[in-house]
Amino acid sequence: MSSAIMTQATAEIYTQTAFSEVVSKIDNVKNETEFRNLVSELQAISAPSFLAFIAFDHLTPTSIESKLFGNQSSAINQLLLSEEVREHCNNESSAVSLSQFGSLYPQNLYILPVHAGHNEHGALLLQIEDPQDVEHLCWYWSSIATYLVHAYIKISKQRLVAITKRERDCLLWACEGKTSWEISQILGVSERTVNFHLSNCIEKTNSANRLQAIAKCVVTNII
Template sequence: MKTMLQGAYESVLRVQDQSDFREEIIRFANGLGFGTVTAMLVFDHALGDSEFISIDNAPSNFHETFKNLSMGRVDPVMQHCKRHSLPIIWNQRTYVDCGQGELWEEQAKFGLCAGIALALHLPEGRHFCLGVDRDQALPSDPASLTQIVAELQLFAVHAQESAWHVFTPQGSPAAQFGARLTPRELECLRWTMEGKTAWEVGTILSISERTAVLHLNNAMHKLECNNKHQAVLKALRLGLIR
């Protein structure tokens, strides 16, 4: 298995399109002993909304069922991945202990009885989640289970690089936002970061206070923020200002 999995790390880095990526994560999951796999890219936006791109091989009727259950808000595995970087090893007990036993019963009908999931929380408000599921219990031997978790973590690091490339061909959020802002708008954000008022920014840049405000408002709009302080924080997080 080790040789096959080593090849999976290299293969997923060479994918050329979304179909290739899906095939590689399914092949990896199957080699690890799991029938179902889900990879998810998440973008956090400034106004609190998030954008999701999901790739999986779950049955179509599974999606039809759980779309109506607002699953993400109550699923303990998804909630764990939202808040933590450590993998979660889950089974029926995981759901029963948090009062979601019925949810487990529903998804078990589709062969999702036990599994492992993890999330990589990356800069620029990006997250990559990877989970593998199967219709039987996980190995009881701690050493075997630890090895599976380690293989999944290593594969996730490789897979996320390809996922961003093939599913977001326009580039990273930093590149997208950076292309929108003008040099003068970035200058106004930099001086605002230093605690300067719009009048002081205008004086430093030899422009009027009104023009400085206009540049800041434009930057706020392009960064999808409600005020200049949020815009500064987002620009810092994206690496647009330092």
């Protein structure tokens, strides 16, 4: 790894002990403010390699919202939140230089998509001066990014509507194509109770019907 990248502070986070400490900090994040502070801390101790984290929220099966953690220039921020970058990160897993999205952007800035599970993905912005370091740095940071994605999903669920266990049970069986009467027989409750729970889900998710409520809960990993 080039000396330009591997400052002493950066080198320290590559040790197994330091990696475990970073993972522990990520796992203990409880809200978005703590998450944002943690990203800033990572940015400070690993400069110049790690610059920013992009989270992707699946609002609906066809709508994805980007959220940026880390301070960059307004031009870089605008690009990182663009549809082009969002599509690349949603469909690809390889790191590419930001210059691929426009000749005005620096060639030493790379966007690294990270997929951590069903509808769970994010991306990192890395500064890599020597192209020979791309593979090694991306290998290391993809591991960290997986934990960041999981942590963000965990805290983002706190903002979601509070679906109760019984409501979730009804949604799960509705997702399997069961009618309200069939669900009532499975759960041992009345059909009226099933419809009551499903109506609550529709209202809580601001949906038009149970199908839309199911879709929203699936993409946000509630069910």
